[in-house]
Amino acid sequence: MTNDSDRSHGHALPTDGSNEPQQPVGTIRNPSEQIRWRVGTDGGLTDNGGTNDMPEMATYTDAELGYSVEYPAGWSADPDPDGGVTFTDPNSTAAGAVVFVDESVESSPSAYAARFRETLATDEHVHALERLDRRTVWLPSGHRGRVVEYAYVGDVPDDRWRLTYLFVVAGTTGYTVGVDWAADTRFEAVARTIVESFRLITNSAE
Template identity: 45%
Template sequence: MVPTNRGEKPTARVETYVDDEYGYRLVYPADWRVEAEPAGGASFDDPRGSAGATVTVDDGVDCTLTAYVAAFLDALEADDHIGSLEALDRRDVALEGGRTASVVEYAYRSDGERWRLTYLFALAEGTGYVLGVDWNDEDDLDELATRVAESFALETD
């Protein structure tokens, strides 16, 4: 951990992940394991805790960003492993280059524990990108999840 200057909580040292083929990048904690996934995706895993992140890439997306997010949220609500889904926040963010992405934050219960997730959705030239960060709520990783999600950038911008 790298200390901050004004008595704030320490922030994690980060690395940058770049996928040249699918044209995106993001920062993630340097001590997390990284694994490239098929079709441009990647997974990031905290070896000491409950946190993790994934990027999925969907080719051939033919809808608006709003519809893309809505379809994902419908699937999330139908997931049998998720109970008591609670919407916490939904906002648009500007990516580098001026493209708009949508961020949603939710809490849910699974096996009696409260979990959190922050997901960022972006579209570019018919390709959809979903970056999700999930963690056990007891781990208090809200700021880290926001930092990872809002670091997402498309190299096509």
């Protein structure tokens, strides 16, 4: 599975076709618990995400593909047959999150992220692309990841969006965790919580 054809572009992500909200998958986490990552940043223009309230979080786990990630407990989780998952807010189209799993990656997290950047730059729905930050992170499992943050404009001038994406490579398997949201919703802190919650539950490090 590749990232480029299935990105949300900041808009409502696909559901299972029914109109019934899906129940959160996994366990509920207290939002006051802090996530500790080791981070090496390249610097950028991004801020701390403001003072928006943090929602209660649930944990989605795919034991077969060896990962877990947190998402707002009020959102639906729609697993893909190939191991990815789409998270959507049933009450809003202002934000969405995805996990992609690519089992044929032969690159570092930085190269994986660079490939995404190249695809994003040529996306016909993405305009005025601006990089806000990029940084290297180390997961608790010892795997290295690459986080990128961008702002962009959609198909009309007022259609302004933000995104935060994490890229991790374990062996030849690539994991992408991405959040897109409307730029005027002050969702940055929640987006970072989702991305920084990603964990590999495999036994081997990069």
